[in-house]
Amino acid sequence: MDTDEIKPGMKGYGRTVFSGKQIESFDIEVLGVLKNWEAKNDMILIKMSGGPLEKTGIIAGMSGSPVYIDDKLIGAVSHGWSYSKDAIAGVTPIRAMIDVMEMDSRNRKNLAAKANRIWSTSLNTQDTNVIAKLESYGLLHKYEFHENTDTREPFIFNLVPIQTPLIVSGFSNESLTKISPLFGRVGRFSLHSSNGEYGSPEDLVNFMPGSSIAVEIIRGDLSVSAVGTLTYRDGNDILAFGHPIIQIGNTDMPMATAEVHTILASQASSTKMASPGKIIGRITQDRRSAIAGKIGEYTQMLPCQVKIQGSLNIEYNFEVVQDRILTPILVQMAIENAILTTEKTVGEKSMMIKLDIGIADREEPISIENKYFDSGPSWLPIYNVIEPITILLNNEFKTAKIESINLVADISEHNNVAFIDNIKVSNKWVSPGEEVLMNISVKQYARSYASIPLTIKIPDDVAPGSSIQVIVCDAMNSKMLEMTSAPGSFLPSSFEQLIHHLENEEHNSNIIVKLRLNKKGLTYMGEDFPSLPNSFLSIMSLSNQSGVTPLRSEIVKRIPTEWFINGKQTINLFVDNKS
Structure with a gap:
């Protein structure tokens, strides 16, 4: 039934699970239809009664519960008000949900996840009877304006997607708190989750609109599942929830049955305490109006x-x-x-x-x-x-x-940090080909100093009168220096080059010794070309194509240690003019 056929005062029924896997009916009465609730989408407002609803109000986990008038499906329970004593809900029209089922995932762009919506509009854009009924239930709030403000009074509905119970196992509260922004309005409950078994055909005979459904996100020793209600089934194609989980668009998540243990009544938000059962299919769409999937197709996690x-x-x-x-x-x-x-x-x-x-x-x-x-x-x-x-x-x-x-x-549980405290060299005036003894002083946390000797060889082709900068540093400082001197080396030009960069990340336990010379080179398409002839360097530097970046020549030595190295020290060596 389309929203144009729905009138205030119409009565019907909804279907959901209050306990176990038994689908039960509850009564509904239409309060009105909010036209163009969101772009090109209406929202049906209903008052629910029957079962435990008089005591609990809207129940988290009811999202997706199908609603019928004259045995015709009008949509799914999907939105509600927190702290409302009455079970008044928003229903996502079935036509908007069927659009999700029919969506060609290959030709649609993913929709960005959005925060909880609070809807507002001008008073004269909606049916006055709907406004009056919402005011009588205390669910409509007017903005207050200063005197002499020439504008129509808008009103605001605190109507948001019903909480989706997130059934978790093996997780601490600290870990779950970090993902709250991702999953939006979800209630987190620690219950035993799915064992990952797959359902057989006989398990699905009673899997029909009103049944509880779970979407598995993580499973195993650690598990997370979102629980809601099945709205519509056409053969093996299904629609559920009436709102998104994350609104990630095209997706691939396991779909399972679910069993309701009890309902936890709360003034803030009553909740179905449920556990996922056997995997029976997969969810392929997570869109604004619904999640959609297919029974009998299984995803590879x-x-x-x-x-x-x-x-x-x-x-x-x-x-x-x-x-x-x-x-x-x-x-x-x-x-x-x-x-x-x-x-x-x-x-x-x-x-x-x-x-x-x-x-x-x-x-x-x-x-x-x-x-x-x-x-x-x-x-x-x-x-x-x-x-x-x-x-x-x-x-x-x-x-x-x-x-x-x-x-x-x-x-x-020990502090294994060691700081580079000082460096000393046997001679600051050097000649090409000369070997210079360096001593690196490292201070261990709450311990004595350690001394690390190192011999460095001055290149044979170093120019007389030039200088050599010696840098002794940790992995982070080394990376920062490389990003300055050779930024092109951090821009891989192939998948294999990308893997090489990942596997050869500088190790944090290494002491890195760099001899930076005044011989210039360049980086082209992610590869380093040091010590190029001046003529070729000039030609490439003036190249009329991208991918060419400057590179400063340097010699690098790495000293493995047992510590987490921190710090940086620098000293300059001077090449004797006489040499």
């Missing part, structure tokens, strides 16, 4: 393994949805949670991370290893794990399908 070695040795195995935007966020959430629930959250921590990323059509995994130190509860080193995943999924060269993520985090 990304297997992840996280091993924590420290005060406790624990292994976590889980899977996350494969998505350019969601995958890095969910992996970060899971890894942070694994560490936070296993190790201490406050105080100094040292961590050695080894990350292996399996890529389709590539025999060997991309392997990244580094050492980090964190002095607080932030676990900033986890960003360094997520960055390579994000880069691979969003690279400009080819579609990279990640097949596995394996992380080993070796954590110590």
Whole structure:
């Protein structure tokens, strides 16, 4: 039934699950229709009654509950008011939801996720009867203007998508708080989640409009699922929720049945306490008006393994949805949670991370290893794990399908930071080909100084009268210097070059010694060409094509240590004119 056929006072019924898997009916009465609620979309306002609704009001998890008038489907319960004593809801019209089902995902652009909406419009644009009814329930609020303001009084509805219960298992509250902005209006509840089993055909006989449905985002030792209600089923095609989960557009997430254990009544927002069941299909659209999917088609999730070695040795195995935007966020959430629930959250921590990323059509995994130190509860080193995943999924060269993520985090509660305190050389005046003895003084935290000897050889072709800058620094300072002297080296021109950059990131336990010479070169298409002849350098510098950037010649030595190196020291050497 279209919204044009719906009139205030019409009565009908809705269907949802209040307990277990049994679908029950509740009564509805139409209060009115908000025309053009959002661009090209109407919103049907109804008052619900029956079952536990008199006590609970709108229940989180009812999103998607189908509503019928004269046995014709008009839409899905989707919006509501917080702290309202009456079960008054907004219904997303079924025509808007069917548009999602019919959407050709290949020819549609993803819609950006939006924050909760609060709707406002001018008083004279809506039916006065609808306005009067909303005022009688205390659900309409007028803006107050100063005197002599020449404008019509607008009003505002605090009408927002009904909370979607996010059923979680294995997660700490700190980890969940970080993803609240992503999932918007979701209620977080710790319940046992899905075991990942797949449903058989006989399980779906009673899976019909009004049944509870779960969308799995993470599953395994750590699990997260969003729970709502099935609105419409046409064979194996389904519509649910009446509003988005995240509004990410084209997606690929497992769809499962769900069972309601009880309803938690609350003045703020009553909630269905539910658990996901067997996987029966997949969700392929997450749009403004609904989520859509297909029964019997299954999605391949990304297997992840996280091993924590420290005060406790624990292994976590889980899977996350494969998505350019969601995958890095969910992996970060899971890894942070694994560490936070296993190790201490406050105080100094040292961590050695080894990350292996399996890529389709590539025999060997991309392997990244580094050492980090964190002095607080932030676990900033986890960003360094997520960055390579994000880069691979969003690279400009080819579609990279990640097949596995394996992380080993070796954590110590000791401070292993060492600062580069001072450098000394045996001679500041040098000759071409001469060997110079350098002594690097390193101060360990709360410990004595350590002395590291190093012999550096002056290049044979260094120009008399020139100077050589010697820099001894940590990995971060080294990267900053390279970005200044050779920015082109950070712009890979192929997928394999990108992987090379990821795998050869400077190690934080290295002391890096740089001899910066006054011999110039250039970087072309991501490759370094040092010590070019002046004639060729002039030609390339004046090149009429992009991809050519300056490069300063330098000699680099790395000294591996057992510490997390911090700091930078510099000294200048002078080449004797007589030489």
